[in-house]
């Protein structure tokens with residue numbers, strides 16, 4: 195579970211990227227994080243994962259305050275950033291080993307999980323190459339595998355589906371559903387409303403740093419026209435906000 | 436044409452070093468430039484003095500041109516060699532390449548813009564050598580408008596030919612040697628080869644210098660064309676003779692004619708480069724992307740490689756070292772340096788005149804029983820570790836991807852210590868090699884080893900911790916090519932200055948107080964155990980807090 199309370203974040207003292215955001219992401223479901231470009235999605239996710247610290251407000255993950263117990267919080271989080279261009283000088287297997295050692299994953303678990311994930315994402319053959327030689331999608335996949343090695347309780351993804359091929363995208367979505375069924379927390383940002391509509395149990399919509407809506411899709415529908423699509427509702431909501 | 440000017444302007448602005456942005460950026464940049472100028476001033480003065488002596492000797496026999504010929508062609512050679520890495524960076528390593536290739540520009544426009552960008556970079560290096568020579572020459576020949584004008588034009592034109600040559604060399608290598616497929620490896624090989632060349636040149640210069648103290652010998656050296664080097668240089672850059680004549684007869688018709696001829700020769704060099712470059716450059720770039728090359732050589736499907744488990748600290752340290760070894764810029768600046776200085780020292784001793792060889796060991800033997808030798812060990816540890824810039828660029832090297840470290844559940848305090856550890860590991864390599872040189876050549880007694888074994892590591896830890904701290908407080912995370920994180924990072928200079936000053940201060944104190952070997956050993960050990968412990972503690976607590984607030 196992620197509890198965000200009254201969180202604000204300003205860049206360079208000017209751009210107010212997140213503005214008094216209060217939001218709870220419950221476990222046991224998939225929550226989609228929607229909003230137009232520049233709405234503050236990435237900023238919010240970076241604050242949950244400890245890359246940025248909020249100016250005001252607090253964030254708790256599984257009941258632990260990120261400011262007080264950062265290391266414990268990070269241990270339960272798996273994070274896939276929007277830009278996978280990191281650790282480019284490492285080879286695929288070196289990167290996976292690095293992540294496994296950082297999260298203290300036992301030798302048995304890491305090989306079992308990485309072996310399985312590399313196989314399903316068709317990355318096994320590329321593990322001997324440096325990430326620099328990977329395509330964008332391959333980089334995304336290796337980062338995904340790395341983020342799953344410690345079987346995180348809370349899985350946070352920033353635009354995970356852009357750039358993945360259909361098969362990988364399907365595999366990922368299956369993985370997310372499985373996690374939700376097992377009572378884990380899944381929180382991801384996306385622009386693909388169709389995916390959000392089919393995959394998410396709940397959605398949170400953010401615009402100009404402020405929360406516009408938080409609830410199930412059914413709740414959203416009941417507040418709008420009966421047969422409106424998520425797309426219509428989204429456009430309407432962010433139009434007059 | 437408008438396109439060309441705009442593109443060149445944008446490229447040069449981008450290549451400029453954004454030392455500081457924001458309100459006080461201008462001041463910081465001015466300070467930085469001043470610092471660099473101050474650092475090079477002694478060298479420039481020395482060159483000026485040498486030129487002055489040479490002119491004193493050459494003037495009366497009417498051979499002032501010899502000095503100019505030597506200066507012009509040597510500068511050309513320097514620009515050619517030092518131009519190779521900067522051409523490589525400008526043409527092939529800019530992160531702007533992918534976006535430039537999609538612009539609707541003719542290859543010649545792109546190439547020309549890149550050429551001028553590379554050219555501008557060389558003017559600073561050129562100024563270092565030519566400004567003192569020109570200044571001294573004007574003092575000797577009398578101030579005149581045409582002379583100044585000719586000198587200025589030659590200053591602007593001189594790098595054109597060597598940069599064109601460097602461009603052709605690099606482009607040919609990138610296009611045909613398959614090295615383009617592995618640009619990192621190419622850059623590393625080129626870098627090491629260049630170091631070798633610099634070392635060899637140093638050898639030549641040193642010979643010239645030791646024999647050049649005596650004006651009569653300067654004349655002798657210059658008269659036979661500067662020895663083997665002068666011969667090579669003259670063959671490589673024949674156009675320099677036009678420039679020499681232009682300066683010597685500045686103001687007369689012959690002077691202007693020679694100046695025009697020199698300009699024509701420079702233009703010709705560029706005219707040769709352009710069509711060749713169009714064929715070589717764009718294809719080299721397109722075919723040279725590491726990504727595509729790897730895709731071409733699809734790896735065989737294989738079994739999953741087993742991932743061993745290890746300690747987080749060791750794995751983190753290993754990652755630091757891997758990156759330092761694999762990135763060509765980091766490799767040259769942070770790894771090779773550790774090997775370079777010992778080799779350099781050895782070189783100087785072996786190639787020096789008899790006096791250096793006999794003085795070196797004698798000097799150290801004289802120190803053997805003294806307290807200052809202990810200060811020397813401490814200082815060596817500090818300076819070697821500061822010189823490799825590993826600690827003082829530890830944070831900056833991460834660049835905008837620093838966030839990928841902040842998500843790790845490996846505490847920031849541990850991360851910082853591991854980063855300092857990487858600096859110490861590489862510093863230790865340098866120190867051990869230096870020690871080996873000391874034992875082999877300088878006659879350092881083996882009895883000094885126990886003290887070295889304690890004091891050198893204390894110096895290394897001091898440098899590693901201060902370096903990481905400096906870079907942590909003033910990190911430079913926004914860069915588009917790795918050179919800016921290391922080479923053009925003010926923290927590296929500051930840290931070297933700090934360590935050199937500390938080492939010198941300790942040396943001075945011990946020498947001044949005439950402390951004996953035992954007392955100085957105990958005193959320095961106790962003092963630096965305390966200092967290092969305090970530094971580690973500071974890095975562990977305050978450092979980690981600063982790290983947690985870093986945002987990019």
Ligand SMILES: Nc1ncnc2c1ncn2[C@@H]1O[C@H](COP(=O)(O)OP(=O)(O)OP(=O)(O)O)[C@@H](O)[C@H]1O
Pocket residue numbers: 205206209210211229230231232233234235236237238987
């Ligand atoms: N490093 C930064 N420095 C300054 N401003 C920033 C920075 N990163 C983001 N911003 C600003 O913060 C606001 C929110 O950005 P954020 O990246 O969180 O949006 P987003 O919802 O993820 O957008 P997108 O859908 O395009 O990914 C934007 O106005 C952006 O300009």
Ligand SMILES: [Mg+2]
Pocket residue numbers: 235236237276352
């Ligand atoms: Mg975003």
